[in-house]
Amino acid sequence: MAGQRGGRDGGLELDSGVIFLLGPTAAGKSRLAMTLAEKTGAEICSVDAFQIYRGLDIGTGKATKEDQVRVPHHLIDLVEPEGQFTVANYVREAEKVLQNLQKRKASSIWVGGTGLYHRALTKGLSRAPGTEEAVAGKLEKRTTEELAKEVREVDPVWAATADLKNRRRLIRALAVWRQTGKTMSTWHAHETVKGPMADVEAWCLFPNLDVLIHVIRDRVKGMFDSGWVEEVRELMSRPAWAGCPGSRAIGYAEVAELVQGRSDREETCDKIVSATRAYAKRQLTWFRGIPKVRAIEIDPREPLPKAGVEMLLRSLRAGGIS
Numbered sequence: 001m002a003g004q005r006g007g008r009d010g011g012l013e014l015d016s017g018v019i020f021l022l023g024p025t026a027a028g029k030s031r032l033a034m035t036l037a038e039k040t041g042a043e044i045c046s047v048d049a050f051q052i053y054r055g056l057d058i059g060t061g062k063a064t065k066e067d068q069v070r071v072p073h074h075l076i077d078l079v080e081p082e083g084q085f086t087v088a089n090y091v092r093e094a095e096k097v098l099q100n101l102q103k104r105k106a107s108s109i110w111v112g113g114t115g116l117y118h119r120a121l122t123k124g125l126s127r128a129p130g131t132e133e134a135v136a137g138k139l140e141k142r143t144t145e146e147l148a149k150e151v152r153e154v155d156p157v158w159a160a161t162a163d164l165k166n167r168r169r170l171i172r173a174l175a176v177w178r179q180t181g182k183t184m185s186t187w188h189a190h191e192t193v194k195g196p197m198a199d200v201e202a203w204c205l206f207p208n209l210d211v212l213i214h215v216i217r218d219r220v221k222g223m224f225d226s227g228w229v230e231e232v233r234e235l236m237s238r239p240a241w242a243g244c245p246g247s248r249a250i251g252y253a254e255v256a257e258l259v260q261g262r263s264d265r266e267e268t269c270d271k272i273v274s275a276t277r278a279y280a281k282r283q284l285t286w287f288r289g290i291p292k293v294r295a296i297e298i299d300p301r302e303p304l305p306k307a308g309v310e311m312l313l314r315s316l317r318a319g320g321i322s
Helices: 029-040 065-070 087-103 115-122 133-140 144-154 167-180 184-190 209-225 228-236 252-259 265-288 306-318
Strands: 004-006 012-014 018-022 043-046 108-112 202-207 294-298
Touching (some): 029 043, 115 265, 133 167, 167 184, 228 252, 252 265, 294 306
16 A cells, blocks of 8 residues: 555554544534644544435534535545445445555544444454345344344353444344354454554543533534434435435434424434434443543533644644554
């Protein structure tokens, strides 16, 4: 790969500055990343499992068109909402972006809250075979609760850190078990291809959850004011929208119920805030488990203090390699 040299343990040593900026939803990652990018000329790469979908803009907190003009953004709007997009797909696209950035010697800030994407970029992907359609079809007939129960019984190690409300991940883990007789945690531990960003520093914003809930509520209200209902109504007009991968993004099913007249705006807002808070809590648990994560305790209602910004700037300018 152009602009890269062999790093420790098979990872890559990067010639240009690169850091991860992680954190739960509504913590202020995007705002901070824009500040850092405009001060350094760095470009922003999304580490978000739903910003990859075209048309899911407001509800996913995707960078506005104006922000994308101010700072180049990558790894957003990659597929239609109906398209299947795996973690392996994301890593392949990320490697292309990384190669291009390094060829141009452009610094980059990898921003998002999808811990699984970060793990794949750093620890790598398992060599577990793809999910067979017939196996997935049988698992799809079961409830999320039934899937989670079996995963906890079959693979408690994997279940301990997994999002057990994510049907796609549950089905994937059980499919691998049924097809190979080996658990997902076994595949991760012994059959993994090293990630391309193994030694890149990970900085993570850690807000107080009780404070974050108020920010989440304000954010959801702002999304409604920005046209979220209209965005969802447009998506619902697509023939294959119902049940497609993009429709699983937090809030979209709830807003769809509002569009259909099955709930009012206040009830819908409460449901989304509750689901988002639960997701943020799971994110925080995941991020605290990242080895050597550089934690930044923040108040998401306020800009990061100047000292914190300077700390991140120094890391980015120094290359961001741990």
